[in-house]
Amino acid sequence: AQKITQTQPGMFVQEKEAVTLDCTYDTSDQSYGLFWYKQPSSGEMIFLIYQGSYDEQNATEGRYSLNFQKARKSANLVISASQLGDSAMYFCAMREGWSVGGFKTIFGAGTRLFVKA
Amino acid sequence: DTAVSQTPKYLVTQMGNDKSIKCEQNLGHDTMYWYKQDSKKFLKIMFSYNNKELIINETVPNRFSPKSPDKAHLNLHINSLELGDSAVYFCASSQGVALAKNIQYFGAGTRLSVL
Secondary structure (H helix, E strand, O other), X not given: OOOEEOOOOEEEEEOOXXXXXXXXXXXXXXXXXXXXXXXXXXXOOEEEEEEEOOOOOOOEEOOEEEEXXXXXXXXXXXXXXXXXXXXXXXXXXXXXXXXXXXXXXXXXXXXXEEEEO | OOOEEEEOOEEEEOOOOOEXXXXXXXXXXXXXXXXXXXOOOOEEEEEEEXXXXXXXXXXXXXXXXXXXXXXXXXXEEEOOOOHHHOEEEEEEEEOOOOHHHOOOEXXXXXXXXXX
C-alpha cells in the first residue's frame, strides 16, 4: 500500500502566485515526521521543510509552509510568491517512529512544478 | 565546502564490471544513507548506517555492498553490474535517527549508466 501519495504529477503556477502541492500519508503510528524536498533539473535533492506529528504549529521556512492536517493525514506544501527558480520536482516524505517503520524514510512519487513567467 | 559529496558524478561502465561510489559528509552527522532513484524519479532507500553500524538493509541484490570505514564516509560497491542498475544513486546524511534529527542532506547524486 502507498504510504505517501502525491496526486499531482505536474502543476503549473504563474510567477508571483501561491501554489499548493498535495501530499497525503498513511500510518498507524502516533509519532512520525513529514518532510518536503526539492529536486531541480540539476538533480540535487534539497531539504525544504519538516513537520513533526506532535508539532502544534504548522512549519514555515521562508516562502515555504506546510499545511498539516493530522486528522486528514495530509501535509500539503504551500509555496508563496512563486519564482521561476521554483520550477522543480517536489517530493513529500515520511519517517515513521521506531515502533512501526524503523528508520526508513518513504518518499512519494513527486510533483513536477512549472512556474510560468 | 560541500556538505555531502559523492564521487564520481557520472559513471558509465559495461555490464559485468565492478564499480564503487564514494560518499563523504563534513556535517558531523552520525547517520548516512544510500538511495536509488530510477528513471521515473522514484526514490528508494537502500542502506543506512548509524555510527558505522548497519541499521537499514533493504531488499537489494547482494551485489550491492555498503562500507562505512568511519562516521563521515559511506561507500557503495557494486559487483557484476547489470543493465537494471542504471539509475541515479544518492548519498545522504542526517544528524541522527530520532525523528527531529532525521532531516537528510543529500549529495549531488551519481548517475550510473550500464551499457
